[in-house]
Amino acid sequence: MTARILVVAALGLALAFYIVTSVGLEAVLTAAGHVGWRGFAILCLYGLGIFLPIGAAWFALMPDMPLRKIRVFIWGRMVRDAAAEVLPFSQVGGMALGARAAMLHGLPGSSAVGSMIVDVTTELIAQIAYIILGVMILSAALSHTEHDRLLSEVLVPGVILISTGGGLFVALQRYGHHWVAQKLAPRVFPGAMAATTAVAGVLDDIYRSRLRIGTSLTLHFCGWMLSAVGTWIAFRLMGSDVDLAPVIAIESLVYAARSAAFVVPNAFGVQEGAYALLAPLFGIRVEVALALSVLKRARDIAVGVPILVIWQLMEGQRALAGKPTRDH
Numbered sequence: 088m089t090a091r092i093l094v095v096a097a098l099g100l101a102l103a104f105y106i107v108t109s110v111g112l113e114a115v116l117t118a119a120g121h122v123g124w125r126g127f128a129i130l131c132l133y134g135l136g137i138f139l140p141i142g143a144a145w146f147a148l149m150p151d152m153p154l155r156k157i158r159v160f161i162w163g164r165m166v167r168d169a170a171a172e173v174l175p176f177s178q179v180g181g182m183a184l185g186a187r188a189a190m191l192h193g194l195p196g197s198s199a200v201g202s203m204i205v206d207v208t209t210e211l212i213a214q215i216a217y218i219i220l221g222v223m224i225l226s227a228a229l230s231h232t233e234h235d236r237l238l239s240e241v242l243v244p245g246v247i248l249i250s251t252g253g254g255l256f257v258a259l260q261r262y263g264h265h266w267v268a269q270k271l272a273p274r275v276f277p278g279a280m281a282a283t284t285a286v287a288g289v290l291d292d293i294y295r296s297r298l299r300i301g302t303s304l305t306l307h308f309c310g311w312m313l314s315a316v317g318t319w320i321a322f323r324l325m326g327s328d329v330d331l332a333p334v335i336a337i338e339s340l341v342y343a344a345r346s347a348a349f350v351v352p353n354a355f356g357v358q359e360g361a362y363a364l365l366a367p368l369f370g371i372r373v374e375v376a377l378a379l380s381v382l383k384r385a386r387d388i389a390v391g392v393p394i395l396v397i398w399q400l401m402e403g404q405r406a407l408a409g410k411p412t413r414d415h
Contacts, residue, residue, distance in 0.1 A: 099355030118378035169391035201289030221339025
């Protein structure tokens, strides 16, 4: 499994490098350099701020959880995203480490994994709404143009497929939660799943409250929109005069491509290819779009590496102290 992941990552990295160099490495780096160190710091701080709503979306799912515990879920989400973006893992690997980070702060293993499974689902549903919004914006921009076929032959069927898959996943959790607990949960975090029935119980408790589900969905949708605003800020810092609506369309479809290619670690090549394809549809130069991709990867490293270092220090401190994590 590790060998396959490394091979896929290497192929994706080679594709990303090919796309950037075919456009012009110097042109891409020059466009990225327009942001400057101060602008890059702004992007990093803004990226950290987005963890607040998406961490709160995870916290909102937990019944009878005191508000002071929200920091545990924000931290767990930070570790999850840092691992997914920095380490050569798929997104599932990041989820496992995010659950582990929450457990180190006292969250039972069944609660950590069960709530994360539902959190991934509410995030997916919010993303589907975000993608539909992006397709609507793109449709308005491309109607009666030579790119009109892109909508009817690729994007609309893709949205229908993603929406159907999301609906089936929700139905599977809601009505087949015992199967989810026995099959899916151990894959996400095998070490914590001695009692799979506990995970099924967590799923039952969460799905009893439509308010919790709705709150998580709303917070995740806000997180997606804030992410688009961050990209708009990056474009502006590079001197690109682009409105927010086209950025929403580009970002929603780029992340749709990333989600579809979830087996590719760090979405190497997928992210670059999506930006190179979509940005010119709105008059954004390809080198500027690829510079944005480079800036995002640099930001993920600048933010993610310190997070992972802190997490490893916590792991080491706990190991030296001989403190077990809570598995149930």
